[in-house]
Amino acid sequence: xxxEKKVRVRIAPSPTGSFHIGxxxxxxxxxxxxxxxxxxxxxxxxxxDKERSQKKFEEDIIYGLKWxxxxxxxxxxxxxxxxxxxxxxxxxxxxxxxxxxxxxKEELEEQRQAMLVQGLAPKYSGKCxxxxxxxxxxxxxxxxxxxxxxxxxxxxxxxxxxxxxxIEFDGALMGDIVIAKEGGEPLYNFAVTVxxxxxxxTHIIRGEDHISNTPRQIFIMQALGFEPPQFAxxxxxxxxxxxxxxxxxxxxxxxxYIKQGYVKEALVNFLALIGWHPKGDEEVxxxxxxxxxxxxxxxxxxxxxxxxxxxxxxNNHYIKAMGDEELLTLAQSFVPKVWKLNTAMVNTVRxxxxxxxxxxxxxRFYFEIPDYPVTLLRWKDMNLGVVELNLNKMKDAIGNLxxxxxxxxxxxxxxxxxxxxxxGEMLWPLRVAxxxxxxxxxxxxxxxxxxxxxxxxxxxxxxxxxxxxxTH
Ligand code: GLU
Numbered sequence: 001x002x003x004e005k006k007v008r009v010r011i012a013p014s015p016t017g018s019f020h021i022g023x024x025x026x027x028x029x030x031x032x033x034x035x036x037x038x039x040x041x042x043x044x045x046x047x048x049d050k051e052r053s054q055k056k057f058e059e060d061i062i063y064g065l066k067w068x069x070x071x072x073x074x075x076x077x078x079x080x081x082x083x084x085x086x087x088x089x090x091x092x093x094x095x096x097x098x099x100x101x102x103x104x105k106e107e108l109e110e111q112r113q114a115m116l117v118q119g120l121a122p123k124y125s126g127k128c129x130x131x132x133x134x135x136x137x138x139x140x141x142x143x144x145x146x147x148x149x150x151x152x153x154x155x156x157x158x159x160x161x162x163x164x165x166x167i168e169f170d171g172a173l174m175g176d177i178v179i180a181k182e183g184g185e186p187l188y189n190f191a192v193t194v195x196x197x198x199x200x201x202t203h204i205i206r207g208e209d210h211i212s213n214t215p216r217q218i219f220i221m222q223a224l225g226f227e228p229p230q231f232a233x234x235x236x237x238x239x240x241x242x243x244x245x246x247x248x249x250x251x252x253x254x255x256x257y258i259k260q261g262y263v264k265e266a267l268v269n270f271l272a273l274i275g276w277h278p279k280g281d282e283e284v285x286x287x288x289x290x291x292x293x294x295x296x297x298x299x300x301x302x303x304x305x306x307x308x309x310x311x312x313x314x315n316n317h318y319i320k321a322m323g324d325e326e327l328l329t330l331a332q333s334f335v336p337k338v339w340k341l342n343t344a345m346v347n348t349v350r351x352x353x354x355x356x357x358x359x360x361x362x363x364r365f366y367f368e369i370p371d372y373p374v375t376l377l378r379w380k381d382m383n384l385g386v387v388e389l390n391l392n393k394m395k396d397a398i399g400n401l402x403x404x405x406x407x408x409x410x411x412x413x414x415x416x417x418x419x420x421x422x423x424g425e426m427l428w429p430l431r432v433a434x435x436x437x438x439x440x441x442x443x444x445x446x447x448x449x450x451x452x453x454x455x456x457x458x459x460x461x462x463x464x465x466x467x468x469x470x471t472h
Contacts, residue, residue: 007039008202011065011072012192014046015057018253019064021306022207022237022245025271029234030205031070032272032294042199043072047079048191064254068268069287076199078191085186088194088224089148089179097223098179100136100146101128123175124149148180150190150220157215157222162203162232163299169215177216189216197226205232205296208303232296235275238303245306257311261334261356263322266315275304284317312354320351334359339367344407344449348441366449369458370436374465379428387429388466393417394430395459403452411444433462 011027013019034041043065047053058077065072092098101124103111111125128136129151140146152175158168179190186194196204196217204214211233221228239249251257257267269285277300278285278293285293319327324343331346332339334356341363349362364370377387397417401410418426431443434455440446447455 005200005202007034007037008042008200009034009039009205010042010044010196010199010201011070012044012046012195012206013061014049014052015054015061016049016052017057018255019057019061021250021252021254021257021271023061024064024068024254024267025237025274026206026234027065027070028068028268028271029276029294029296029299032290033203033205033296035291036294039202040073041070042074042076042201044075044195044199045077045079046188046191047077048186048188050079050185053079060253060255064258067254067258068264074199076195078195081191081195082186084198085180085191085194086184089184089186089190092150092179092223093148096133096151098148098150099129099131099133099176100140101149101176101178102131102136102139102144102146103127104145121173123173124177126176129176146182147178148184149176150179150223152176152219157218159214159218159228159231161211162205162230162296163235164233164301167211167214169212171215171219174215174219177219179220189213190220193217193220193224193226196229197221197224201229203230203232205234208233208236232299235300236303237274238305240305240307242303242305244303250306250308259357261330261353261358262311262315263318263330263356265318266311269318270311270314273310274306275299284314316351316354319353319356322350330356331359331363335363336360336367339363341366342449344445348445348449365435365437365440369461372432372436376438377429377432377462377466379424382425382429384466386425388463390421390426391429391433391459391463391466394426395456395463398447398452398455398459401447401452405448405452407444407448410447414444429462430459433459 009030011023011030013023013027031041033039043062045058045061047058089098093100108124111127112122115122115125128149152171154172156168156170158166161167177189178187180186192213214231214233218228237245239245241249245252251260254267265286268287268290269283272285272290272294273283276294276298322330324347327350328341328343328346332341335341345363345366346359349359352362353359374384377391378384394414394417397414401413405413414427427443431440431446432438434443434446434450435441450458
């Protein structure tokens with residue numbers, strides 16, 4: 001770092017769509033960087049595009065950041081700051097560093113074509129640069145349509161990207177850029193520059209797709225006499241076919257992942273590893289560990305593929321590791337309200353889910369016993385008479401249990417009752433009677449989850465079924 005200044009970073013999302021997973025990753029990298037350096041993290045809502053910005057998207061961004069645990073120290077909204085931008089725009093116009101441009105769309109297109117014909121890379125011709133400022137002001141007063149352009153000098157501009165090293169652009173190829181629309185309404189590059197400077201941002205950490213904006217912003221900063229901060233451009237997140245991440249392969253809205261039942265710890269851990277890797281091999285890292293190890297300089301340059309399998313793996317891992325109470329509360333929000341889950345139920349299936357929205361199907365049998373064929377109660381080629389006998393034996397053993405017994409106590413009691421008998425012939429019918437399913441958690445766990453009374457009721461139901469003569 002070149003200065004001793006307190007690190008100040010920001011996430012600057014535009015509320016023109018749901019909070020994007022790429023923005024979530026950028027926010028996380030900024031936040032981790034701030035935490036790692038004892039700095040501050042700022043949220044700035046970039047809603048200068050009035051047509052596309054919507055309050056509901058701002059709310060979605062705020063919800064997503066909070067959900068991820070990325071709390072900010074300061075908050076700004078660009079639409080609250082229009083007077084500030086106008087002030088700086090006025091300064092640039094006054095000093096002649098910016099000027100009014102009255103070229104129409106058609107004229108701009110003509111200029112562009114003319115340059116292409118000459119074999120030149122198209123850029124603004126600079127036509128209005130030489131207008132007399134008084135004449136230009138008169139045109140503005142006469143309500144002629146205009147934009148404001150910044151004079152871009154014919155010089156090279158460079159910066160030292162923390163991840164990519166030296167990057168250079170040629171102002172001569174750029175042409176005078178538009179920094180404000182009619183009425184002094186600032187455009188992205190201009191508003192960003194003013195805000196980043198006024199809020200004392202020390203490091204701009206954002207996606208690689210903004211690299212070409214950086215020289216523009218540096219030119220604006222130079223014109224305003226601002227000192228540019230440091231820059232770091234993060235690699236893009238890619239689809240498996242290495243195209244830019246899109247809905248075609250993955251959900252791109254953070255809320256989709258939340259709705260599908262990805263847990264915060266998994267998403268944070270996973271997102272931190274998109275484009276960055278710790279020194280060692282251990283990838284499972286809680287947030288404190290991430291802060292400890294995070295090193296922006298070690299971020300990769302090339303695009304980083306979004307691996308759904310990896311995310312699922314992390315999610316499965318964190319669900320398995322989660323405390324009972326926390327998981328119970330979360331799980332309850334993923335099943336119908338009328339299902340009253342308990343910890344034992346959730347624990348019978350927690351190891352099997354990659355996403356919490358799989359819980360509803362896995363837990364359904366606790367609340368709606370499926371209509372199973374009586375033959376499912378048979379282990380291999382057992383005869384139904386033996387099934388009945390064995391179920392009665394198990395029923396007696398369960399009758400000896402306390403109302404709420406632990407899985408261990410249940411196992412001990414039931415295995416004791418089986419003694420030297422064939423376990424499969426005892427436990428299979430019991431398990432099917434309890435779950436109504438071919439595959440399910442084991443019988444001891446289910447009994448613990450259902451409790452003694454409900455377990456006995458289900459065994460009785462199975463016994464009644466056995467009494468009904470089979471029609472086929
Ligand atoms: N509003 C821009 C975006 O959402 C912010 C870019 C930046 O970080 O400067 O992409």
